[in-house]
């Protein structure tokens with residue numbers, strides 16, 4: 001049931017069509033965003049649905065939590081996350097960070113300047129800096145951006161990107177890792193990024209792949225659906241539509257795991273299959289299944305003059 005004080009219904013955030021199919025109904029999220037934002041609304045009080053856009057194939061959450069409450073939550077949750085790592089800041093999987101930097105170097109040849117949106121502790125930018133890129137980051141977390149500046153000497157701005165963040169500056173590459181699935185008005189963000197992108201620049205995106213076999217096997221219980229933070233579930237068709245909206249060419253697309261080795265992801269996949277059977281037979285009641293081989297990496301190339 002839509003509680004209009006806290007929640008707002010949305011149409012397809014990519015193509016804005018309201019022609020949609022309900023695919024999962026009354027999803028009970030596992031994170032108490034509204035309680036953490038100071039309300040009395042529990043997860044069970046505020047259920048939501050997942051729709052598939054009949055026009056562009058995008059999957060999306062509706063209703064979503066209003067920005068006023070979600071932003072408050074981000075401040076609390078963000079600081080909670082950094083509280084857990086601040087005594088021992090470290091790159092969780094350094095080999096994945098290096099692989100991502102190699103990927104960008106390999107697929108964005110001739111590029112020099114990089115802007116990462118949501119640069120966090122700066123681990124990826126640091127790897128790109130070693131490769132000779134001129135690196136800049138923006139991140140709303142004071143703790144994370146301060147760490148990136150002090151530890152790696154990176155140029156990082158503690159802010160959310162807006163049209164005043166940079167004066168007369170453009171970049172060859174803009175990176176969005178684990179970002180686009182959180183954004184309520186994704187077309188606004190891509191328009192903003194385009195204003196900072198050189199005429200043949202690239203936007204590199206890593207996000208969940210809602211058309212992956214794993215996501216389809218997990219159906220309603222895919223972990224990716226269980227955070228209120230995630231409101232957009234892209235796939236090849238909808239990311240292509242997003243790029244098309246902004247005069248970007250789909251330069252590269254690959255379905256892959258978010259992180260970790262093939263072996264690790266395979267183990268999660270097998271555990272999920274076992275868990276689905278256990279749920280069906282009534283031995284267990286797993287509420288959700290962890291992530292495995294369920295992401296996509298893509299590059300949109302600017303083919304219009306900016």
Ligand SMILES: [Zn+2]
Pocket residue numbers: 012013014015016017053054055056057058
């Ligand atoms: Zn759509």
